[in-house]
Amino acid sequence: MLLLGAATVIAAWARGVPEHAATAVRKERSAAEAPSFETERRKLMITQNASGMTVAERYFLTLTRSNLVAIRSCAEWEPESVAALTTLAGKPVVTLGLLPPSPEGGRGVSKEDAAVRWLDAQPAMSVVYVALGSEVPLRAEQVHELALGLELAGAPFLWALRKPSGVQDADILPPGFEERTCGRGLVVTGWVPQISVLAHGAVAAFLTHCGWNSTIEGLLFGHPLIMLPISSDQGPNARLMEGRKVGMQVPRNESDGSFTREDVAETVRAVAM
Numbered sequence: 648m649l650l651l652g653a654a655t656v657i658a659a660w661a662r663g664v665p666e667h668a669a670t671a672v673r674k675e676r677s678a679a680e681a682p683s684f685e686t687e688r689r690k691l692m693i694t695q696n697a698s699g700m701t702v703a704e705r706y707f708l709t710l711t712r713s714n715l716v717a718i719r720s721c722a723e724w725e726p727e728s729v730a731a732l733t734t735l736a737g738k739p740v741v742t743l744g745l746l747p748p749s750p751e752g753g754r755g756v757s758k759e760d761a762a763v764r765w766l767d768a769q770p771a772m773s774v775v776y777v778a779l780g781s782e783v784p785l786r787a788e789q790v791h792e793l794a795l796g797l798e799l800a801g802a803p804f805l806w807a808l809r810k811p812s813g814v815q816d817a818d819i820l821p822p823g824f825e826e827r828t829c830g831r832g833l834v835v836t837g838w839v840p841q842i843s844v845l846a847h848g849a850v851a852a853f854l855t856h857c858g859w860n861s862t863i864e865g866l867l868f869g870h871p872l873i874m875l876p877i878s879s880d881q882g883p884n885a886r887l888m889e890g891r892k893v894g895m896q897v898p899r900n901e902s903d904g905s906f907t908r909e910d911v912a913e914t915v916r917a918v919a920m
Contacts, residue, residue, distance in 0.1 A: 654720045655728040656883040684904035685882045715739040747867040769849040777806040779856040783878045784809045796911025804832045807839035852919035857884040
Protein backbone atom coordinates (compact mmCIF):
# COMPACT_ATOMS: atom_id res chain seq x y z
CA MET A 648 0.00 0.00 0.00
CA LEU A 649 1.47 3.37 -1.05
CA LEU A 650 0.54 6.42 1.04
CA LEU A 651 1.71 9.81 -0.18
CA GLY A 652 1.15 11.85 2.98
CA ALA A 653 3.22 12.52 6.08
CA ALA A 654 3.51 9.69 8.62
CA THR A 655 2.27 12.00 11.36
CA VAL A 656 -0.90 12.79 9.44
CA ILE A 657 -1.60 9.19 8.46
CA ALA A 658 -1.10 7.95 12.00
CA ALA A 659 -3.19 10.74 13.50
CA TRP A 660 -6.13 10.05 11.19
CA ALA A 661 -6.19 6.33 11.83
CA ARG A 662 -8.81 4.89 14.15
CA GLY A 663 -8.05 2.69 17.13
CA VAL A 664 -4.49 3.95 17.67
CA PRO A 665 -2.83 2.15 20.60
CA GLU A 666 -2.18 4.52 23.50
CA HIS A 667 1.62 4.34 23.25
CA ALA A 668 1.44 5.01 19.51
CA ALA A 669 -0.92 7.94 20.04
CA THR A 670 1.53 9.40 22.56
CA ALA A 671 4.35 9.20 20.02
CA VAL A 672 2.21 10.93 17.41
CA ARG A 673 1.42 13.76 19.83
CA LYS A 674 5.14 14.43 20.20
CA GLU A 675 5.22 15.28 16.49
CA ARG A 676 3.33 18.54 17.15
CA SER A 677 0.07 16.57 17.38
CA ALA A 678 -1.43 16.68 13.93
CA ALA A 679 -4.52 15.24 15.61
CA GLU A 680 -5.27 18.50 17.43
CA ALA A 681 -7.65 19.77 14.79
CA PRO A 682 -9.85 22.87 15.13
CA SER A 683 -13.57 22.25 14.95
CA PHE A 684 -13.92 23.48 11.34
CA GLU A 685 -11.48 20.76 10.23
CA THR A 686 -13.33 18.14 12.25
CA GLU A 687 -16.54 19.01 10.42
CA ARG A 688 -14.86 18.56 7.05
CA ARG A 689 -13.49 15.18 8.09
CA LYS A 690 -17.02 13.85 8.44
CA LEU A 691 -16.83 13.25 4.69
CA MET A 692 -14.36 10.47 5.52
CA ILE A 693 -17.08 8.54 7.36
CA THR A 694 -19.98 9.37 5.05
CA GLN A 695 -21.09 6.51 2.82
CA ASN A 696 -20.77 7.33 -0.88
CA ALA A 697 -22.18 5.76 -4.05
CA SER A 698 -19.87 2.76 -3.70
CA GLY A 699 -21.63 1.73 -0.50
CA MET A 700 -18.48 2.35 1.52
CA THR A 701 -16.96 5.31 3.28
CA VAL A 702 -13.51 6.64 2.40
CA ALA A 703 -12.30 5.54 5.83
CA GLU A 704 -13.60 1.98 5.33
CA ARG A 705 -11.89 1.72 1.94
CA TYR A 706 -8.66 3.08 3.42
CA PHE A 707 -8.56 0.60 6.29
CA LEU A 708 -9.64 -2.35 4.14
CA THR A 709 -6.72 -1.62 1.83
CA LEU A 710 -4.38 -1.22 4.79
CA THR A 711 -5.34 -4.53 6.39
CA ARG A 712 -4.95 -6.44 3.11
CA SER A 713 -1.54 -4.99 2.26
CA ASN A 714 1.77 -6.70 2.98
CA LEU A 715 3.58 -3.47 3.75
CA VAL A 716 3.04 0.29 3.81
CA ALA A 717 5.22 2.68 1.78
CA ILE A 718 5.13 6.36 2.68
CA ARG A 719 6.54 9.51 1.13
CA SER A 720 8.46 10.56 4.21
CA CYS A 721 11.60 9.65 6.13
CA ALA A 722 12.47 8.59 9.65
CA GLU A 723 14.82 11.56 10.05
CA TRP A 724 11.89 13.96 9.57
CA GLU A 725 9.23 12.07 11.54
CA PRO A 726 11.04 9.48 13.69
CA GLU A 727 8.35 8.97 16.33
CA SER A 728 5.45 8.95 13.88
CA VAL A 729 7.09 6.44 11.55
CA ALA A 730 7.53 4.13 14.55
CA ALA A 731 3.93 4.78 15.63
CA LEU A 732 2.61 4.03 12.14
CA THR A 733 4.53 0.74 12.11
CA THR A 734 2.83 -0.24 15.37
CA LEU A 735 -0.56 0.90 14.14
CA ALA A 736 -0.35 -0.88 10.78
CA GLY A 737 1.05 -4.07 12.27
CA LYS A 738 3.28 -4.55 9.24
CA PRO A 739 6.50 -3.10 7.82
CA VAL A 740 6.54 0.61 6.93
CA VAL A 741 8.96 1.58 4.16
CA THR A 742 10.00 5.23 4.06
CA LEU A 743 10.64 6.30 0.46
CA GLY A 744 12.06 9.70 1.39
CA LEU A 745 10.43 13.05 0.65
CA LEU A 746 11.07 12.59 -3.11
CA PRO A 747 11.41 16.28 -3.98
CA PRO A 748 11.57 17.31 -7.63
CA SER A 749 14.95 18.09 -9.11
CA PRO A 750 15.99 21.70 -8.40
CA GLU A 751 17.40 21.82 -11.92
CA GLY A 752 13.92 21.21 -13.30
CA GLY A 753 12.93 24.63 -12.04
CA ARG A 754 15.61 26.41 -14.02
CA GLY A 755 14.66 25.23 -17.48
CA VAL A 756 11.53 27.34 -18.02
CA SER A 757 11.68 29.95 -20.73
CA LYS A 758 12.58 33.46 -19.63
CA GLU A 759 9.59 34.52 -21.70
CA ASP A 760 7.21 33.20 -19.04
CA ALA A 761 5.36 36.22 -17.62
CA ALA A 762 5.80 35.20 -13.98
CA VAL A 763 9.52 34.56 -14.39
CA ARG A 764 10.01 37.86 -16.23
CA TRP A 765 8.23 39.69 -13.43
CA LEU A 766 10.40 37.99 -10.80
CA ASP A 767 13.53 38.95 -12.74
CA ALA A 768 12.68 42.60 -12.11
CA GLN A 769 12.28 42.19 -8.33
CA PRO A 770 14.97 42.54 -5.64
CA ALA A 771 16.51 39.37 -4.25
CA MET A 772 14.63 37.69 -1.39
CA SER A 773 11.72 40.13 -1.50
CA VAL A 774 8.68 38.36 -3.02
CA VAL A 775 6.01 36.26 -1.33
CA TYR A 776 4.86 33.52 -3.70
CA VAL A 777 1.18 32.67 -3.11
CA ALA A 778 -0.28 29.38 -4.38
CA LEU A 779 -3.10 27.49 -2.69
CA GLY A 780 -3.37 24.46 -4.93
CA SER A 781 -5.67 23.53 -7.78
CA GLU A 782 -8.11 21.07 -6.22
CA VAL A 783 -10.12 23.13 -3.71
CA PRO A 784 -10.46 26.85 -4.54
CA LEU A 785 -11.13 29.49 -1.92
CA ARG A 786 -14.58 31.01 -1.76
CA ALA A 787 -14.94 34.48 -3.28
CA GLU A 788 -15.03 36.22 0.11
CA GLN A 789 -11.86 34.37 1.17
CA VAL A 790 -10.09 35.46 -2.02
CA HIS A 791 -11.01 39.07 -1.24
CA GLU A 792 -9.79 38.84 2.35
CA LEU A 793 -6.51 37.25 1.27
CA ALA A 794 -6.02 39.92 -1.41
CA LEU A 795 -6.61 42.74 1.06
CA GLY A 796 -4.25 41.06 3.51
CA LEU A 797 -1.49 40.92 0.89
CA GLU A 798 -2.12 44.57 0.09
CA LEU A 799 -1.99 45.50 3.77
CA ALA A 800 1.23 43.53 4.37
CA GLY A 801 3.14 45.69 1.90
CA ALA A 802 5.41 42.91 0.60
CA PRO A 803 5.82 42.24 -3.13
CA PHE A 804 3.83 39.16 -4.13
CA LEU A 805 3.28 36.77 -7.02
CA TRP A 806 -0.11 35.07 -6.71
CA ALA A 807 -1.06 31.95 -8.69
CA LEU A 808 -4.81 32.28 -8.24
CA ARG A 809 -7.40 29.64 -9.06
CA LYS A 810 -10.66 31.38 -9.87
CA PRO A 811 -13.55 30.71 -7.47
CA SER A 812 -16.41 28.89 -9.15
CA GLY A 813 -19.51 30.84 -10.11
CA VAL A 814 -17.81 34.24 -9.95
CA GLN A 815 -17.49 36.69 -12.83
CA ASP A 816 -13.91 37.64 -13.74
CA ALA A 817 -14.52 41.27 -12.75
CA ASP A 818 -15.57 40.18 -9.25
CA ILE A 819 -12.73 37.79 -8.42
CA LEU A 820 -10.55 40.45 -6.77
CA PRO A 821 -11.61 43.43 -4.63
CA PRO A 822 -12.40 46.62 -6.58
CA GLY A 823 -9.23 48.56 -7.39
CA PHE A 824 -6.92 45.90 -5.93
CA GLU A 825 -4.78 45.38 -9.02
CA GLU A 826 -4.48 49.13 -9.60
CA ARG A 827 -3.40 49.76 -5.99
CA THR A 828 -0.81 46.96 -6.04
CA CYS A 829 0.42 47.55 -9.60
CA GLY A 830 4.19 47.09 -9.77
CA ARG A 831 4.31 45.45 -6.35
CA GLY A 832 2.12 42.45 -7.06
CA LEU A 833 1.25 40.15 -9.94
CA VAL A 834 -1.85 37.93 -10.06
CA VAL A 835 -1.77 35.06 -12.56
CA THR A 836 -4.95 33.04 -13.15
CA GLY A 837 -3.35 30.66 -15.64
CA TRP A 838 -0.61 28.08 -15.23
CA VAL A 839 2.46 29.10 -13.22
CA PRO A 840 5.76 27.13 -13.34
CA GLN A 841 5.87 26.59 -9.59
CA ILE A 842 9.27 24.91 -9.40
CA SER A 843 10.83 27.72 -11.45
CA VAL A 844 9.17 30.32 -9.24
CA LEU A 845 10.31 28.67 -6.01
CA ALA A 846 13.84 28.32 -7.43
CA HIS A 847 14.01 32.03 -8.28
CA GLY A 848 16.28 34.22 -6.18
CA ALA A 849 13.63 36.92 -5.79
CA VAL A 850 11.34 34.66 -3.73
CA ALA A 851 11.57 35.09 0.04
CA ALA A 852 8.64 33.04 1.35
CA PHE A 853 5.88 30.70 0.20
CA LEU A 854 2.22 31.25 1.16
CA THR A 855 0.84 27.76 0.70
CA HIS A 856 -2.19 25.56 1.41
CA CYS A 857 0.24 22.92 2.72
CA GLY A 858 -0.58 20.14 0.33
CA TRP A 859 2.22 17.60 0.79
CA ASN A 860 3.68 18.19 -2.72
CA SER A 861 3.78 21.96 -2.30
CA THR A 862 5.15 21.68 1.24
CA ILE A 863 8.05 19.52 0.07
CA GLU A 864 8.73 21.85 -2.88
CA GLY A 865 8.86 24.85 -0.55
CA LEU A 866 11.26 23.07 1.79
CA LEU A 867 13.44 22.00 -1.15
CA PHE A 868 14.28 25.62 -1.90
CA GLY A 869 14.59 26.64 1.75
CA HIS A 870 11.61 28.98 1.88
CA PRO A 871 9.80 29.67 5.15
CA LEU A 872 6.12 28.81 4.88
CA ILE A 873 3.10 31.05 5.44
CA MET A 874 0.38 28.45 5.83
CA LEU A 875 -3.31 28.66 4.97
CA PRO A 876 -4.64 25.07 4.85
CA ILE A 877 -7.97 24.52 3.13
CA SER A 878 -8.94 20.84 3.32
CA SER A 879 -7.90 17.20 3.54
CA ASP A 880 -4.44 16.60 5.05
CA GLN A 881 -3.42 20.25 4.78
CA GLY A 882 -4.30 21.27 8.35
CA PRO A 883 -2.30 18.44 9.94
CA ASN A 884 0.58 19.14 7.53
CA ALA A 885 0.56 22.80 8.57
CA ARG A 886 0.66 21.92 12.26
CA LEU A 887 3.52 19.52 11.60
CA MET A 888 5.49 22.25 9.78
CA GLU A 889 4.76 24.76 12.53
CA GLY A 890 6.04 22.27 15.07
CA ARG A 891 9.21 21.92 13.01
CA LYS A 892 9.67 25.73 13.11
CA VAL A 893 9.69 26.08 9.32
CA GLY A 894 6.49 28.09 8.99
CA MET A 895 3.62 29.96 10.61
CA GLN A 896 -0.11 29.52 10.13
CA VAL A 897 -2.48 32.37 9.41
CA PRO A 898 -4.79 32.49 12.47
CA ARG A 899 -8.27 31.11 11.81
CA ASN A 900 -11.68 31.21 13.40
CA GLU A 901 -11.94 27.87 15.20
CA SER A 902 -15.58 27.37 14.24
CA ASP A 903 -15.77 28.20 10.53
CA GLY A 904 -12.14 28.51 9.40
CA SER A 905 -12.48 32.16 8.37
CA PHE A 906 -9.52 34.53 8.52
CA THR A 907 -9.04 38.29 8.42
CA ARG A 908 -6.93 40.53 6.23
CA GLU A 909 -5.17 41.78 9.38
CA ASP A 910 -4.12 38.26 10.33
CA VAL A 911 -2.88 37.59 6.80
CA ALA A 912 -0.84 40.80 6.83
CA GLU A 913 0.60 40.14 10.28
CA THR A 914 1.66 36.60 9.38
CA VAL A 915 3.23 37.67 6.08
CA ARG A 916 5.21 40.38 7.85
CA ALA A 917 6.35 38.01 10.59
CA VAL A 918 7.63 35.42 8.12
CA ALA A 919 8.80 37.38 5.09
CA MET A 920 9.71 40.92 6.13
